[in-house]
Amino acid sequence: MKKVLVVEDNEKNLYLISFILEKMGHRVIAARTGEEGVELAFQEKPDLVLMDIQLPGINGLETTQRIRAAETGANVPIIALTSYALVGDREQVLRAGCTGYIEKPINPETIMGEINKYLSGKA
Amino acid sequence: MKKGSIVILMIVFTALCALLFVLFYENAEKTAVRQLLDTQQLHAKQASQGIEEYFSTWTGILGSLAKIDSVIDVDENGKRHMKLFFETHRAQMRSMTRVDERGRIAYTVPYSSSIGSDISDQPHIRTILREHRPVVSDVFRTVQDFDGIALHVPVFQGAAFRGTIAIVMDFDSLAKRYLEVVKIGKTGYAWMVSRDGIILFTQVPEFVGKSIFEVSKDFPSMSAMARELVQGRTGTGVYTFNRIYEQVVKPVRKYAVYMPIRIADSYWTIVVASAEDEVLASLASFRNRLIPVIAVLFLGGILFSLLGAKAWFIVAEERNRKKAEEALRYSEQKFMKAFHATPDAIVISRAADGLLIEVNDVFLRIAGYDRAEIVGKTTTGLGVWANPADRERYVAGIREQGRVRDMEAQFCSKTGTVLDGLISGESILLDHEPCLLTIIRNITERKKTERELEQHRLHLEEMVNERTEELRRSQADLRRSLDETTAAKRCLEEANARLQELDRLKSLFIASMSHELRTPLNSIIGFTGILLQGLAGELNAEQRKQLGMVKSSSEHLLSLITDIIDLSKIEAGKVDLSLESFDLSAMVREVLSSFQIMAERKALSLSAEVPAGLMLVSDKRRTRQVLVNLVGNAVKFTEQGGVSVAAEHRDGVIHCTVRDTGMGIKPEDQGRLFKSFSQVTTTEAPKHEGTGLGLYLSRKLITLLGGEIGVESSFGRGSVFFFTIPANREEAA
Numbered sequence: 005m006k007k008v009l010v011v012e013d014n015e016k017n018l019y020l021i022s023f024i025l026e027k028m029g030h031r032v033i034a035a036r037t038g039e040e041g042v043e044l045a046f047q048e049k050p051d052l053v054l055m056d057i058q059l060p061g062i063n064g065l066e067t068t069q070r071i072r073a074a075e076t077g078a079n080v081p082i083i084a085l086t087s088y089a090l091v092g093d094r095e096q097v098l099r100a101g102c103t104g105y106i107e108k109p110i111n112p113e114t115i116m117g118e119i120n121k122y123l124s125g126k127a
Numbered sequence: 128m129k130k131g132s133i134v135i136l137m138i139v140f141t142a143l144c145a146l147l148f149v150l151f152y153e154n155a156e157k158t159a160v161r162q163l164l165d166t167q168q169l170h171a172k173q174a175s176q177g178i179e180e181y182f183s184t185w186t187g188i189l190g191s192l193a194k195i196d197s198v199i200d201v202d203e204n205g206k207r208h209m210k211l212f213f214e215t216h217r218a219q220m221r222s223m224t225r226v227d228e229r230g231r232i233a234y235t236v237p238y239s240s241s242i243g244s245d246i247s248d249q250p251h252i253r254t255i256l257r258e259h260r261p262v263v264s265d266v267f268r269t270v271q272d273f274d275g276i277a278l279h280v281p282v283f284q285g286a287a288f289r290g291t292i293a294i295v296m297d298f299d300s301l302a303k304r305y306l307e308v309v310k311i312g313k314t315g316y317a318w319m320v321s322r323d324g325i326i327l328f329t330q331v332p333e334f335v336g337k338s339i340f341e342v343s344k345d346f347p348s349m350s351a352m353a354r355e356l357v358q359g360r361t362g363t364g365v366y367t368f369n370r371i372y373e374q375v376v377k378p379v380r381k382y383a384v385y386m387p388i389r390i391a392d393s394y395w396t397i398v399v400a401s402a403e404d405e406v407l408a409s410l411a412s413f414r415n416r417l418i419p420v421i422a423v424l425f426l427g428g429i430l431f432s433l434l435g436a437k438a439w440f441i442v443a444e445e446r447n448r449k450k451a452e453e454a455l456r457y458s459e460q461k462f463m464k465a466f467h468a469t470p471d472a473i474v475i476s477r478a479a480d481g482l483l484i485e486v487n488d489v490f491l492r493i494a495g496y497d498r499a500e501i502v503g504k505t506t507t508g509l510g511v512w513a514n515p516a517d518r519e520r521y522v523a524g525i526r527e528q529g530r531v532r533d534m535e536a537q538f539c540s541k542t543g544t545v546l547d548g549l550i551s552g553e554s555i556l557l558d559h560e561p562c563l564l565t566i567i568r569n570i571t572e573r574k575k576t577e578r579e580l581e582q583h584r585l586h587l588e589e590m591v592n593e594r595t596e597e598l599r600r601s602q603a604d605l606r607r608s609l610d611e612t613t614a615a616k617r618c619l620e621e622a623n624a625r626l627q628e629l630d631r632l633k634s635l636f637i638a639s640m641s642h643e644l645r646t647p648l649n650s651i652i653g654f655t656g657i658l659l660q661g662l663a664g665e666l667n668a669e670q671r672k673q674l675g676m677v678k679s680s681s682e683h684l685l686s687l688i689t690d691i692i693d694l695s696k697i698e699a700g701k702v703d704l705s706l707e708s709f710d711l712s713a714m715v716r717e718v719l720s721s722f723q724i725m726a727e728r729k730a731l732s733l734s735a736e737v738p739a740g741l742m743l744v745s746d747k748r749r750t751r752q753v754l755v756n757l758v759g760n761a762v763k764f765t766e767q768g769g770v771s772v773a774a775e776h777r778d779g780v781i782h783c784t785v786r787d788t789g790m791g792i793k794p795e796d797q798g799r800l801f802k803s804f805s806q807v808t809t810t811e812a813p814k815h816e817g818t819g820l821g822l823y824l825s826r827k828l829i830t831l832l833g834g835e836i837g838v839e840s841s842f843g844r845g846s847v848f849f850f851t852i853p854a855n856r857e858e859a860a
Contacts, residue, residue: 113660
């Protein structure tokens, strides 16, 4: 069982991702703002962070940079959840310090494999 | 060129002649020395051979005597034999002796008193007793007071040594015979040393019997040679030694040759030497002949060079003179030409009284005089100056500054016409007399024009004043209407700003709306997926079918929203291309396979004709979007037959076609096809699900990628959609 921090402001999406992660047998820590995400990342030291980009207050990119700035957050895999239509998002999220990204809408058939891939450190 | 060159020439000649002299003289000296050494060598060789022969002859004779039995036994017969032999050869020997094998004198003639004495302690006797070979003694002074030298030959009876048979020779007679005869020039003579370095013979009697090393100890060059010659070597040498001549002692350089004389078991060395004077003396006459020859050569060379240089100077001077004359003539011609050709009047006059010396034709023409009329006249005398004060001003200007430039003055012609002139001048020297060179430009016409112009100007000013007043009135009118225009313009600007603001708000609205629209859709699609996957529990078939419809509708809605966002971005010009290299053939295969299920449902064939590995650099996602749109449309609107995609690379451009066997498009509809929200509808065809934005967006995308898009179709027979894009967007951009 792994500890996964999900930073997502939309309750329904948060529930959707949490549902899938719990089905996979992982423990979910939920953060609804970037600030909360940074705090929980340092406090809980999760094995993986799933990061929505469009957040109220500080956005996902800045949240990622803040987590990366500290020693405890320097190595945790951070996966961005990005919208398919936004060109250039990919480069942007990688530059901000994300390990990878998963495009929305979430496809339950493929997302499990991708999460496992990042958790095992193979990506 | 002159004095310096001659001095250099003389130095060069002197050096050349001196060099010539030295070379000739040195060569002659070398030859003379070589000749001297050759002569000395010849003498030394003769003496050496003579002495060697002398000793070898006597060794042979004594050897013969030593074989006579009576001589071996020294019996009476033998003694008589030896006595007889001595008597016969008395002139060449001083005594004859028979020594027994123990070194005692067994018999001797003529000094018979010595018989029985033991001489075995003498060095040469010791040698022959030990080695049984012929030996020669050192030169020694005998009791009979002469310098003798003994030659002993061994006597054998069978193989047994029985002592020696010997003769004693007078060394002086030997020396006289072979050495004293050696005379070269006035100073050349021979001397001889033994192998121990004892001087056996020389011209200075007190040196005889002394060691050569002792004698030459103050003369290193001679010592060096002595070391060579006591080793029995042959060679030549130069050494310095004192010569005593009429009580004057003077060191002299000598040229010498030396070679060994081999006698019996030892050798002596003969040296033949001559003083350097000998050589120099022989050279003196040569030198005396050479000097005049060189002197004549020297003087001749100098004389020749001087004459040559003088001739050259004369020619050069003549040439320079001609050149100067030519230059003077040329400059005179130039001056005269200018003097007469210039459009200005030129006057040369004496500074003191203004007497005219020379005027040019222009002056005569303007002033109206003949040349004859002005001879001996002055400018004031002719009345050329209209105002005499002008002349004073001019002359004063020249006196003070040396020249005058462009001074205005008036002149009178012969007929009394007043002319305006612009006068320039300066003082020059002509035949050592100060003169004035005056140039007068006729500006009468110009002055007249100026005066007329001034009249015009005054008139113009009046007219301008009138006009200005009129303008002032109409300007007031204009200002009023301008104010009205400005107000209208401001209204327009405000409207424009409002429009721009509206446009910005529209883009902002679309961007934020799209996010807001997508977020719930994303969760609808996500949850539908979870349910369909059975993650939340098992579903029955009807539920699964209906949920599938929810999912497909949601995805359609999402693509619709995505298209709208894309369009609004393109229209707002906010699109960034993301260029990368990719394989078009792979992309076509992948797109076709995504429509495989839909095609199979309608029994349509899907085919591709794209060369494997057709690479291009462009925006991959947007290229794919266009392909998906075109193939999707083709599959959607075709009921039987199939869809085929072809692509190829021609001259840096990718040409791609999507061909279908659908219902086709009427010509009148083809124009509308790429406009927004247009879906061609017919009564026959079913209404198709679609945004109506696909082709419009595709056209926008292809334009963005730098290509073109179009269609060829005939109604009822299918359509061919084609597009082009640059194979490398980076280079094309």
